[in-house]
Amino acid sequence: xxxxxxxxxxxxxxxxxxxxxxxxxxxxxxxxxxxxxxxxxxxxxxxxxxxxxxxxxxxxxxxxxxxxxxxxxxxxxxxxxxxxxxxxxxxxxxxxxxxxxxxxxxxxxxxxxxxxxxxxxxxxxxxxxxxxxxxxxxxxxxxxxxxxxxxxxxxxxxxxxxxxxxxxxxxxxxxxxxxxxxxxxxxxxxxxxxxxxxxxxxxxxxxxxxxxxxxxxxxxxxxxxxxxxxxxxxxxxxxxxxxxxxxxxxxxxxxxxxxxxxxxxxxxxxxxxxxxxxxxxxxxxxxxxxxxxxxxxxxxxxxxxxxxxxxxxxxxxxxxxxxxxxxxxxxxxxxxxxxxxxxxxxxxxxxxxxxxxxxxxxxx
Amino acid sequence: xxxxxxxxxxxxxxxxxxxxxxxxxxxxxxxxxxxxxxxxxxxxxxxxxxxxxxxxxxxxxxxxxxxxxxxxxxxxxxxxxxxxxxxxxxxxxxxxxxxxxxxxxxxxxxxxxxxxxxxxxxxxxxxxxxxxxxxxxxxxxxxxxxxxxxxxxxxxxxxxxxxxxxxxxxxxxxxxxxxxxxxxxxxxxxxxxxxxxxxxxxxxxxxxxxxxxxxxxxxx
Numbered sequence: 001x002x003x004x005x006x007x008x009x010x011x012x013x014x015x016x017x018x019x020x021x022x023x024x025x026x027x028x029x030x031x032x033x034x035x036x037x038x039x040x041x042x043x044x045x046x047x048x049x050x051x052x053x054x055x056x057x058x059x060x061x062x063x064x065x066x067x068x069x070x071x072x073x074x075x076x077x078x079x080x081x082x083x084x085x086x087x088x089x090x091x092x093x094x095x096x097x098x099x100x101x102x103x104x105x106x107x108x109x110x111x112x113x114x115x116x117x118x119x120x121x122x123x124x125x126x127x128x129x130x131x132x133x134x135x136x137x138x139x140x141x142x143x144x145x146x147x148x149x150x151x152x153x154x155x156x157x158x159x160x161x162x163x164x165x166x167x168x169x170x171x172x173x174x175x176x177x178x179x180x181x182x183x184x185x186x187x188x189x190x191x192x193x194x195x196x197x198x199x200x201x202x203x204x205x206x207x208x209x210x211x212x213x214x215x216x217x218x219x220x221x222x223x224x225x226x227x228x229x230x231x232x233x234x235x236x237x238x239x240x241x242x243x244x245x246x247x248x249x250x251x252x253x254x255x256x257x258x259x260x261x262x263x264x265x266x267x268x269x270x271x272x273x274x275x276x277x278x279x280x281x282x283x284x285x286x287x288x289x290x291x292x293x294x295x296x297x298x299x300x301x302x303x304x305x306x307x308x309x310x311x312x313x314x315x316x317x318x319x320x321x322x323x324x325x326x327x328x329x330x331x332x333x334x335x336x337x338x339x340x341x342x343x344x345x346x347x348x349x350x351x352x353x354x355x356x357x358x359x360x361x362x363x364x
Numbered sequence: 365x366x367x368x369x370x371x372x373x374x375x376x377x378x379x380x381x382x383x384x385x386x387x388x389x390x391x392x393x394x395x396x397x398x399x400x401x402x403x404x405x406x407x408x409x410x411x412x413x414x415x416x417x418x419x420x421x422x423x424x425x426x427x428x429x430x431x432x433x434x435x436x437x438x439x440x441x442x443x444x445x446x447x448x449x450x451x452x453x454x455x456x457x458x459x460x461x462x463x464x465x466x467x468x469x470x471x472x473x474x475x476x477x478x479x480x481x482x483x484x485x486x487x488x489x490x491x492x493x494x495x496x497x498x499x500x501x502x503x504x505x506x507x508x509x510x511x512x513x514x515x516x517x518x519x520x521x522x523x524x525x526x527x528x529x530x531x532x533x534x535x536x537x538x539x540x541x542x543x544x545x546x547x548x549x550x551x552x553x554x555x556x557x558x559x560x561x562x563x564x565x566x567x568x569x570x571x572x573x574x575x576x577x578x579x580x581x582x583x584x
Contacts, residue, residue, distance in 0.1 A: 147554070148566040171581045244582050275579065317579055343582060359580040 001037045001065025002089040007081050007099065009057055010088075013044050014075040016055045016227060019200055021071040022048035029113025032068040035088075037061050046071060047115055051197050052230040054117070062089075068109040069095045077104050120216040120230065125184050127213055129224055133205035135166055135177045136198050138327040138354055143195035144170035154234040155198050156241070158190035159183070163353070167241050168195060173320050174241060174357040175327075184213065192238055193220055197231035204229060245357055246343060249336035251309025253282055254349065257333045261325050263301045267291045268318040270299035277315035277361040280335070282307045291318070314340045315363040324356035365452050366393040371443040374401050374412050378435030384411055391427070391439060393420070395452070399429050399437060412437060463547070463569060464514045468497050470572040471512065471545065475500050477572065478510060478543060478565060496527045500543075507531070507540045516546030516564065521556045528562075 014033065022030040034045040040061045045054040067090045074095065078086060081099040089096045090108065097104040136155075144152035149171075156167040164182040168175050185191070201222050205211065208224035221230040264278065270291040271278055279290040286305040292298045314337055325333065330348035337344045340363075346356040368391040374384035389411070390402040397416030418431040427439040468487065475482045481503025489499035489509070498510035509531055511524035524542050531540040542562035544553070549564050557564045570577060 146566070148549075148564075169582060171583055172579060174582060239583050277578070341580065357582065359582050362578045362580060 001035070001067060002062040002087070003037050003040075003042055003059040004062075004085050004087050005042065005057070005059040007078060007083055007086045010086055011075070011079050013042070013055050013057050014071070014078060016204070017044040017046035017053045018071045018075050019203075020046040020048055020051045020053040020229075027113065029068065029109060029115070031071060032109040032114060033071040033074070034066070034068050034111075034114050034117075036066040037064050039064070045117055047117065049115055050194065050232045051200065052115075052117055053200065053227065054230070055227045057226065065090055066111070067095065068111050068114045070106060070109060073106060077106070117230070120214045120219050120221045122214040122216045124212045124214050125182075127179075127182060127184075127211045129205045129208045129211045131179055132211060133202055135179050136202045136205070138329075139166040139168045139175045139177050140195050140198050140202065141168075141323050141327065142170060142173050142175035142356070143168035145195075146170070150234055151192065151236045151238060153195055154192035154238070155195050156190055156192055156238045157185065159185040159187050167238070169239060169241065169244075169357075171239075172317070172359055173324065174244060175324070176241065176245075176355050176357075178353040180353065184215070190238070191215060191220065192234040192236070194231055194234055197229060201229050244343065245355065246338060246345065249338055249345060251282065251307070251312055251337045253280075253287055253305055253307045253309075253335040253337070254332060255287065255303055255305035255335070257325055257328060257331060257348070260303055260305075260333070261322065263289055263303045264318060264322055264325070267299040267301050268322070270297055271318050274319070275317070275361075277363055278318040278321065279313055279315045279363065281313050282309070282337075283311040309337070312337060312340060313363075314344060315361045316344070316358060317361055320358055324358060328356060329354055365395060366449040367391075367446070368393070368441075368444060369446040370441045371445075372401075373440045373442070375438045375440075376412055376435070377438075378433065382412065386442060388445070393427070399427065399439075401439065464512060467514065467545070467547070467567065467569060467572065468512045471510070471567070472498055474572070477567065478508075478545065479503070482508065491527060491530045493526055493530055496531070502541070507537050508543050509540050510543045510545055513544075513546040516544055516549030516553045516566075518550070518553050518556055520544060520546070521553050521560070521562060524557075524562060525560055 017033050021033060030048055036043045040058050041056055042059040043054060043056045077097050081102055086099040093108045095106050095108055139155055143155055152170055158165045160178055162183055163178040163180045164184050166177045204224050204227050212223040214221045218233055219230055220233055221228055267278055267289040270293055276293055281288045281290060286307055288300060288302045290300050324346050328346060328348045329351045332349040334347050334349060335344055340360055344358050344360060348354060370391060371386060371388050373386045376382040392400045397418055400410035400413040402410050414429040414437040418429050421428040425441050429437040471477055472484055472487045475484045483501050485499040485501055487498055488495040496509045497512045500508045500510055502508050509527050511520055513520045521544055524544055528540055528542045532538045544557050544562055544564040545567055547569050549566055554564055
């Protein structure tokens, strides 16, 4: 294999595929990326068995070939080279990287230690990349990062009428988004996609306008502008999220989202430790945010708002509240509550396709 | 244990000579023969001491302690304020991690927290290389050796691997599966466990104790 390519293009390509490379696997093959040159098409694949990222670029090819190279080392070397053209070539068990006066020779990884990557045999579906990226940003944040509850580390994709519904929950909050006009799954059909893969997909989506999705029985793949991300699907039953969303809330607070976010960020300064709640005091005059840290101090801020309901004080983890408000669409949001212990619902005024459900913190 | 509070001077003679001028101090005379002189500062360290074995001689106005290395510690008592003696008996030893023991106890009481259908065979199951925290049976009647730690690190996985190696030599138990349980398991330990086909599980200590977190959950 031998080709020439611009350094910056190669850095981005190795970096993108390298994001799927395992950093803590005991298998030597998984610390590498597979590189393949066919004509002028150079393809790099990284995988940790759960997530695989393949990216293809056009280069000036001289001779075809295929090898597995150390992912981190190769990326670091290319990144450190002077700007301009870089030449990569393999011979026997060595990869040679040269640019200007720099010349590196590094040992290849045995090819048979790299996992076999197969294409998903499923009908491709085209989605709007920007629309999906926006939905992922709103939902993925609510997925759990706790690997001991693997079901909760996934984002549910389900058919909902003529929409595609995305749902994620870490048991403390739940985010749900419907993307209208996408008939990806049959009614009643649903899949659970690892949130880590969708987080990586969100990065890639910035590069394209359209995304091609293939849903297999155990895997899903997403292709955007020469980059294909393939992920294993999570097996198991997602919690019955429909039963978690209350259909009746006697109390409704309506507030400007930006004003609430700004006030919350200020008040949160007095709740610096994870777990210190911020209270929302609601009455006929509107709302007041309060944060108290014993031995440190108190923060209070009145936020202009309208409230219909009984006087109520409800407390939340400020991080969860902030994250939900940050991704909610529109100018105004409503906070729908039942009492100080039952789930509260954040919805955007004028947007019915997104909701954020949040459990309060019990305070004395 | 004899505890004496006294105005004293202390003279050590041996590898060097040392003198503590007259002052009020605590003198501890332990049942194992050790003698230690403490001030009201210096944390846990005595000002001077003599370990056992030694010969203790009590005079009217002094304690003299000597050993076979020709060292001597002479504590001259000028005024005694308190002199009490208590038999403390055998000490149960330092419990380094009460949480770990309590986790074991809680999971032994409620083994279903380890997995559906899990039942306890025995707590502290003995092997020649040490006791396995819990020996259980899974829902398919398979034998599961459970190692419990407060913080799950690589050495805990190694320890469980040794137990599994040993237990699997017993035809009455084999095949024995492993389960590594901790409040928090380090990524390296998870990877090593998975590489050795050992299941790992993080448990919530407060939840096991029935203590409700202020942060409520939508579901459990």
